[in-house]
Amino acid sequence: MYEGKVEKNLDFRSDTVTWPSPEMRQAAAEAMVGDMGYGEDPSVNELERLAAEKLDKEAGMFVTSGHQGNAVAILAQTGKGDEIILEARSHIYSMEKGHWAVIGSLVPRLIKGVDGFLPSDQVRANIHGSVNEGFRTSLLCNENTNLAAGGTAIPVNQMREMYDTGKELGLQVHTDGARIFNASTALSVDVKEIARQADTVQFCLSKGLAAPVGSMVVGPQDVIDRAKNFRRMLGGNMRQAGIIAAPGIVALTKMVDRLQEDHDNAAYLGQGLEKLGFKLSFPVKTNMVFVDLTSVGWGKEEWVSACAKSGFKTGVRSPERVRLVTHYGIERENLKRLLEDLASII
Ligand SMILES: Cc1ncc(COP(=O)(O)O)c(C=O)c1O
Structure with missing residues (x-):
């Protein structure tokens, strides 16, 4: 039976994409x-x-x-x-x-x-x-x-x-x-x-x-x-x-008790992105990470191309800002891979 994992579907667009x-x-x-x-x-x-x-x-x-x-x-x-x-x-x-x-x-x-x-x-x-x-x-x-x-x-x-x-x-x-x-x-x-x-x-x-x-x-x-x-x-x-x-x-x-895991993952992701030089648009408080692309001299095109290379999806909120949401099915190893991919692209 289906295991509840998102597997290769690294979809950070929203917590609405979770699978039951x-x-x-x-x-x-x-x-x-x-x-x-x-x-x-x-x-x-x-x-x-x-x-x-x-x-x-x-x-x-x-x-x-x-x-x-x-x-x-x-x-x-x-x-x-x-x-x-x-x-x-x-x-x-x-x-x-x-x-x-x-x-x-x-x-x-x-x-x-x-x-x-x-x-x-x-x-x-x-x-x-x-x-x-x-x-x-x-x-x-x-x-x-x-x-x-x-x-x-x-x-x-x-x-x-x-x-x-x-x-x-x-x-x-x-x-x-x-x-x-x-x-x-x-x-x-x-x-x-x-x-x-x-x-x-x-x-x-x-x-x-x-x-x-x-x-x-x-x-x-x-x-x-x-x-x-x-x-x-x-x-x-x-x-x-x-x-x-x-x-x-x-x-x-x-499922309520596991939300802390999503928040911890979002904090981990936010810190990882900051280490790569990205500025966050807001402090990470829950399961959302908003990233200011201009902080590394990127725009929407560079971000979309990085997503295409690495196979993850995110919400592009504006020409300069993207949103990543952690949720059920996204695990720490997925975040590590995302950060490694971004590091190699940068
Ligand atoms: C703050 C907020 N309110 C309401 C909604 C609407 O929920 P639904 O997508 O189930 O209609 C959303 C959806 O993302 C939301 O983020």
């Missing part, structure tokens, strides 16, 4: 199933219960992707014409095709975060004074870990400050926690501590946790009930979804 572990494949094969649309899929129900328990929320729901999870959480906590506060470089604002505008008729108020943190004075400055002005600001979203800040983990005290400010202003607070378990690992806190600083949280099973498909949304029961209607609207009302929920249960119960 042998245990996940086994779980999928043996999954109990029912009709999720009728609430009768035992594996989905167990996964939803487990997700809510792990993040200490009232209820959980299984969605097809992080994108869908953010969309339904936002739609469930806003009304048409409302304003929502988003970080200017957040995944929700920049990568999700504007579901908040197209489906929600929501107006974004953008704040440039400081390493993902939205300072209280800026949040306050983005709230319209009164309903008579014709706008209602209803939701504040943040993202932890924070991609635009190099995969950094926003500390709990900053998450709390954003939550408290939101609550003081009468807002709901949603956390895009696609990689919330990477955040809790990096901060050495229980994930509940981070989740407590938001009304709703979306997190992905299919990134560092290596499940093949799916994300979870957790929050208060009434919000989750509303979000389920939007999930149906968006085509996420799956049927015998236990086949994909069962690997999600393995992801939550077996």
